[in-house]
Amino acid sequence: MTGEVRPVLLDAQGITKRFGGVHALSDVDFQIRRGEIYGLIGPNGAGKTSLFNVLTGIYPADGGRFVFDDRPLIGLKPNEVAEHGVARTFQNIRLFANLSALENVMIGRHVRTRAGVFGAILRDRRTMDEERAIEKDAYELLAFVGVHRRANDLAKHLAYGDQRRLEIARALATEPKLLALDEPAAGMNATETAGLKSLLEQIRARGVTILLIEHDMKLVMSVCDRVLVLDYGKKIAEGPAAEVQRNEKVIAAYLGGGVELAVRRRTSPEVRSAVQ
Amino acid sequence: MNHSAPGMKTSVAAPLAQPLPGVRRPATAWIGIVLLAVALAVLPFVLTGIGTAWVRITNLAILYCFLALGLNIVVGFAGLLDLGYIAFYGVGAYTYALLASPHFGLHLPFWIILPIGALIACLFGVLLGAPTLKLRGDYLAIVTLGFGEIVRIFLNNLSRPFNLTNGAQGITLIDPFRIDGFTFGKPHTIGSLVVSTPVNYYYFLLIVLVAVIVLNLRLQNSRVGRAWEAIREDEIAARAMGINTRNMKLLAFAMGASFGGIAGGMFSAMQQFISPESFVLVESIMVLSMVVLGGMGNVFGVIVGALLLSYVPEVLRYTVGPAQMALFGRTLIDPEVIRMLMFGLALVLMMLFRPAGILPSAVRKREFETARRPGNGQGTP
Numbered sequence: 001m002t003g004e005v006r007p008v009l010l011d012a013q014g015i016t017k018r019f020g021g022v023h024a025l026s027d028v029d030f031q032i033r034r035g036e037i038y039g040l041i042g043p044n045g046a047g048k049t050s051l052f053n054v055l056t057g058i059y060p061a062d063g064g065r066f067v068f069d070d071r072p073l074i075g076l077k078p079n080e081v082a083e084h085g086v087a088r089t090f091q092n093i094r095l096f097a098n099l100s101a102l103e104n105v106m107i108g109r110h111v112r113t114r115a116g117v118f119g120a121i122l123r124d125r126r127t128m129d130e131e132r133a134i135e136k137d138a139y140e141l142l143a144f145v146g147v148h149r150r151a152n153d154l155a156k157h158l159a160y161g162d163q164r165r166l167e168i169a170r171a172l173a174t175e176p177k178l179l180a181l182d183e184p185a186a187g188m189n190a191t192e193t194a195g196l197k198s199l200l201e202q203i204r205a206r207g208v209t210i211l212l213i214e215h216d217m218k219l220v221m222s223v224c225d226r227v228l229v230l231d232y233g234k235k236i237a238e239g240p241a242a243e244v245q246r247n248e249k250v251i252a253a254y255l256g257g258g259v260e261l262a263v264r265r266r267t268s269p270e271v272r273s274a275v276q
Numbered sequence: 277m278n279h280s281a282p283g284m285k286t287s288v289a290a291p292l293a294q295p296l297p298g299v300r301r302p303a304t305a306w307i308g309i310v311l312l313a314v315a316l317a318v319l320p321f322v323l324t325g326i327g328t329a330w331v332r333i334t335n336l337a338i339l340y341c342f343l344a345l346g347l348n349i350v351v352g353f354a355g356l357l358d359l360g361y362i363a364f365y366g367v368g369a370y371t372y373a374l375l376a377s378p379h380f381g382l383h384l385p386f387w388i389i390l391p392i393g394a395l396i397a398c399l400f401g402v403l404l405g406a407p408t409l410k411l412r413g414d415y416l417a418i419v420t421l422g423f424g425e426i427v428r429i430f431l432n433n434l435s436r437p438f439n440l441t442n443g444a445q446g447i448t449l450i451d452p453f454r455i456d457g458f459t460f461g462k463p464h465t466i467g468s469l470v471v472s473t474p475v476n477y478y479y480f481l482l483i484v485l486v487a488v489i490v491l492n493l494r495l496q497n498s499r500v501g502r503a504w505e506a507i508r509e510d511e512i513a514a515r516a517m518g519i520n521t522r523n524m525k526l527l528a529f530a531m532g533a534s535f536g537g538i539a540g541g542m543f544s545a546m547q548q549f550i551s552p553e554s555f556v557l558v559e560s561i562m563v564l565s566m567v568v569l570g571g572m573g574n575v576f577g578v579i580v581g582a583l584l585l586s587y588v589p590e591v592l593r594y595t596v597g598p599a600q601m602a603l604f605g606r607t608l609i610d611p612e613v614i615r616m617l618m619f620g621l622a623l624v625l626m627m628l629f630r631p632a633g634i635l636p637s638a639v640r641k642r643e644f645e646t647a648r649r650p651g652n653g654q655g656t657p
Contacts, residue, residue, distance in 0.1 A: 131498070
């Protein structure tokens, strides 16, 4: 998994975010390399989603900088971040619930297409060609994630796992270089999670780098090349999954400081898998 | 935006077979369109037989269709609740009145003024949109309501120090439409057929209405229309997908306002007299009711809503009085009062029994279905 060192896609330095007196993120540094699946883990409230929101421009950062693909990202609006090639999904699924699955993905094509009001009204050839291409691309992406059979169903009528996949398809439609997934396996059963794992690998095979927040440690450890661990907004470990797993600080963060190893056996499977 | 029947596309390799909406129509649809066109062409002469007033009422109903369609872009497509929409109608009306009346001695032709009116209304739309970009729902409604009132109050008071709007007296003797000596303001005789003033306008309005409907449908079914719908559904997700929500919202306000501006210009020319009284809050509420009653986001629903809310009060005006006379031999309740009472009752009943509107768009309808039956997350495939 280590081997050759790939070029850096996202370089984050000193990322800081405060909410009033709460330090959601303090001085977090990390680098994501091209073609990597990069895990972001940590206990609840560690600042993982805050990091996502700062990265994608939903929250302004209070300090630090992101350099993405050799261009600075800080201070950009969410739509500009998406234009630069960072797409994301949300922890609590945020699909366009009352639009069809296909339309959801078609909206993802917005940022890579051009037609404006006049094109819409005049329906000139270029607009119509573009419109057909949008529909075709969207459908292909639906097929890629395996929800094409539900293309015409409203997004909110899709099964939970399909909604998660649809959200990934919609994000992929923006042609991202970096796909940021916020707990894609949450609420999935073992079969669905296995399917998700192979989907993640297929996405990587398309040349998309993945940043993955996930609580399912089995998934993180099996799919991620490297992992960043946050606790109370601070980076406590970074490195290959196997190394991070043995890190004392990580174990302490998940179990609470000073806890005897014997306690491990009585904790939840998620925590146990993190520790083992 | 229906993409054919569900379950049609099962194979990955299968291309999207169905044509884009509105591209191809079967022959039966064309026959229907021709029949409708003939009926609409004959309609004013039938109405003249009942009373010329009905042609005027029809013209006003078509104007309300414009307004409702314009507001539908803002409220139905982009999901921005606007309670001051009539202000744009007023701006368009006054633009026409000032450029084609003895007030300033200007008499520009209508085909120059209408676009100017649309442009100025559009500017006002951006003016309203820009400071309200971060507001949604009730907060936006309050600000837009205030905006509508500000415009009306300005119209009412801009007679001093410089007499721009002639204050509460309004502007009189506004030019009717003229094309090369042909004036819409006088009856014309073709053979033995007398085409009265309102009938002239009726045909003009009808042609513009068709254009406006096509425009609306095309906008809805486009990249821009989808972006509006995305903002309506979830603004944060829309931004994360790369939609410039600021520009798209401004565009919705500007487009909606231009429709209102054009409608205002036509209103001015038809009435030949305007005053601030025509642009009060109740009118904004009325247009919004048309959109909601007809079916938010559905172009044809909105038209049905506009026609209904334009005609029903008029029908009641002519029937409530005589009905009382026939039943009781005298007028017990003032017809005007009972008319609004029945009107209000009808609205309440509609909202209770068809909350998604008369012709809900497929999207809206399903939204309300699940709202009524909580826990029904799955639906049928």
